[in-house]
Amino acid sequence: MPDPDAAPVLEVAGLRKEFGDLVAVDDVSFVLPPGRSLAIVGESGSGKTTIARMIVGLERPTRGTITACGHDRSRPVKSARDRRRRGREVQIVFQDPYTSLDPRQTAEVTIDEVLRLHHGWPAGRRRARVAELTELVGLDDRQARALPRSLSGGQRQRVAIARALAAEPAILILDESVAALDVSIQAQVLNLLADIRDETAVSYVLISHDLAVVRQLTDEAIVLHRGEVVERGRTAQILDDPQHPYTRRLRASVPRPGWKPARRA
Amino acid sequence: MNGPLLEVDGLTVLLEVEGTPRTVLRDISFTMRPGEAVGLVGESGSGKSMTARAIGRLLPRGAEVHGSIRFSGSDIGSLSGAALRRYRGQVAMIFQDPRAHINPVRRIGDFMTEALRTNLGVPADQARRRAADMLAQVGIEDGTRRLRQYPHQMSGGILQRIMIAAALLTEPRLLLADEPTTALDVTTQAEVMAILDGLRQDFGLTVLFITHDLELAAAICDRTVVMYAGQIAEVRASSLLHDDPLHPYTAALAAARPDITQTAHRLRAIPGRPLSAFEAPTAECAFAPRCPHARDICREALPVLAELDGGLSRCVRAHELRGQLQEVPRA
Numbered sequence: 001m002p003d004p005d006a007a008p009v010l011e012v013a014g015l016r017k018e019f020g021d022l023v024a025v026d027d028v029s030f031v032l033p034p035g036r037s038l039a040i041v042g043e044s045g046s047g048k049t050t051i052a053r054m055i056v057g058l059e060r061p062t063r064g065t066i067t068a069c070g071h072d073r074s075r076p077v078k079s080a081r082d083r084r085r086r087g088r089e090v091q092i093v094f095q096d097p098y099t100s101l102d103p104r105q106t107a108e109v110t111i112d113e114v115l116r117l118h119h120g121w122p123a124g125r126r127r128a129r130v131a132e133l134t135e136l137v138g139l140d141d142r143q144a145r146a147l148p149r150s151l152s153g154g155q156r157q158r159v160a161i162a163r164a165l166a167a168e169p170a171i172l173i174l175d176e177s178v179a180a181l182d183v184s185i186q187a188q189v190l191n192l193l194a195d196i197r198d199e200t201a202v203s204y205v206l207i208s209h210d211l212a213v214v215r216q217l218t219d220e221a222i223v224l225h226r227g228e229v230v231e232r233g234r235t236a237q238i239l240d241d242p243q244h245p246y247t248r249r250l251r252a253s254v255p256r257p258g259w260k261p262a263r264r265a
Numbered sequence: 266m267n268g269p270l271l272e273v274d275g276l277t278v279l280l281e282v283e284g285t286p287r288t289v290l291r292d293i294s295f296t297m298r299p300g301e302a303v304g305l306v307g308e309s310g311s312g313k314s315m316t317a318r319a320i321g322r323l324l325p326r327g328a329e330v331h332g333s334i335r336f337s338g339s340d341i342g343s344l345s346g347a348a349l350r351r352y353r354g355q356v357a358m359i360f361q362d363p364r365a366h367i368n369p370v371r372r373i374g375d376f377m378t379e380a381l382r383t384n385l386g387v388p389a390d391q392a393r394r395r396a397a398d399m400l401a402q403v404g405i406e407d408g409t410r411r412l413r414q415y416p417h418q419m420s421g422g423i424l425q426r427i428m429i430a431a432a433l434l435t436e437p438r439l440l441l442a443d444e445p446t447t448a449l450d451v452t453t454q455a456e457v458m459a460i461l462d463g464l465r466q467d468f469g470l471t472v473l474f475i476t477h478d479l480e481l482a483a484a485i486c487d488r489t490v491v492m493y494a495g496q497i498a499e500v501r502a503s504s505l506l507h508d509d510p511l512h513p514y515t516a517a518l519a520a521a522r523p524d525i526t527q528t529a530h531r532l533r534a535i536p537g538r539p540l541s542a543f544e545a546p547t548a549e550c551a552f553a554p555r556c557p558h559a560r561d562i563c564r565e566a567l568p569v570l571a572e573l574d575g576g577l578s579r580c581v582r583a584h585e586l587r588g589q590l591q592e593v594p595r596a
Contacts, residue, residue, distance in 0.1 A: 153309075
């Protein structure tokens with residue numbers, strides 16, 4: 001069981017991002033204890049993906065700090081060594097498994113490249129680890145040797161998850177990572193992510209608009225609206241008893257048995 | 266006329282993929298009464314979009330079509346020229362991604378009034394007035410301003426409402442809606458669904474609503490057709506589908522979805538992946554390889570779509586499994 005008093009693996013404080021006149025992210029703060037899962041919930045334009053991109057290092061914050069595993073990452077790295085260290089702290093799985101893999105690399109080669117870069121292990125040890133990782137995410141031997149074009153969407157997303165885990169990150173960012181999958185495949189991948197968390201003590205940041213997926217995978221959640229946090233707390237509590245009017249509206253918009261869509265006045 | 270508006274009978278479609286014809290739809294039959302809303306639900310490759318395309322006469326070139334589709338009693342397979350254009354005026358289609366189906370360099374007004382001006386000979390100023398009125402019907406108040414704008418100047422939600430308004434301008438009798446809210450935010454989806462439901466009632470519109478979401482279909486549809494591997498698995502009153510399904514696939518689909526009101530220890534995932542029609546077995550139940558209820562009898566022949574408790578189910582064990590499908594055993 002993760003210790004809630006342990007030092008957080010990820011700490012975001014006063015984060016702000018401006019694109020010209022637009023404030024995409026405004027004064028966002030949160031902490032993520034080790035082995036826990038945090039959801040960042042919001043609709044398009046809420047700033048949730050911009051936050052993910054800043055944590056990974058694809059965008060530079062206008063203001064505020066991001067600290068992962070005790071290291072500041074709000075500024076660009078100065079050396080290749082630091083860049084690799086950051087890769088071992090945070091990895092990301094994107095939404096679209098069709099554009100996030102190199103079409104010329106098999107799953108095995110994709111994973112092996114990460115192992116070589118981050119751990120520098122000899123070939124034998126890498127081969128064993130590739131086998132472990134492909135098994136962990138449920139790819140069979142044929143799929144592990146296949147190019148992305150002969151894999152289904154769900155299989156590609158497993159490759160992307162295995163590639164992210166190969167760096168043995170402390171934090172895995174899941175940016176709408178199950179949103180593009182069919183319902184029956186989505187359930188398989190959500191179960192897989194729960195298993196991986198139990199087995200590896202990795203922490204998740206789940207970026208999602210899907211409240212049912214959020215409930216299934218996370219302990220805590222923050223709700224973003226136009227770049228600002230409007231509600232935060234235990235995921236179950238936010239969904240069972242939303243306090244902010246926006247969270248209530250979001251909750252009421254989810255189709256469920258007997259649901260009738262209502263037009264807003 | 267009290268007969269059905271649409272009758273799909275034994276529709277089988279083959280498409281050529283890399284030189285070989287592949288079955289994408291297998292023996293699809295259903296009817297729609299005027300004013301009825303029917304949901305067409307399934308995962309990727311189930312054939313739900315292809316069914317709508319066949320009805321809209323929008324199948325790719327070279328498609329091999331068997332069976333018949335009758336609209337208002339006449340077969341649409343043989344239509345061409347002016348008759349086909351007339352048919353298309355009566356059957357409108359809206360798609361998942363409005364940006365992919367609108368010309369980005371033309372103004373909204375130009376796009377919306379084109380069919381009225383060119384097909385129906387409506388004068389331009391009158392067509393613009395009708396377009397602005399229709400925008401008000403879908404909740405866009407400043408219609409005349411929107412008509413002067415370009416697609417990039419509006420959000421996806423507004424653009425999808427414009428697509429709906431444009432589709433309704435020619436006063437179609439049948440609306441084919443192919444995942445029209447999938448690309449939208451949930452709060453916007455709720456609004457667009459409410460608009461569709463309202464229009465359906467105001468205009469007496471017949472709607473075929475295609476989605477992967479059982480509950481979304483239930484929100485505005487009277488009946489739901491569940492498809493798997495290019496076949497119909499189940500037809501059921503939408504309100505009964507979630508709590509009292511007739512086919513194991515429907516039950517498994519509902520059980521696999523995470524629940525917003527509780528965290529499951531494990532989700533009841535369906536093993537394997539959804540099959541396309543050409544990959545699925547044809548001499549046995551197509552769902553049998555993934556079905557927790559499959560027995561030897563399921564592998565002996567392709568089950569027929571049989572009547573059961575006011576619905577239809579393509580499962581040989583459907584009768585025997587009545588009331589037990591909610592408790593999915595471990596495969």
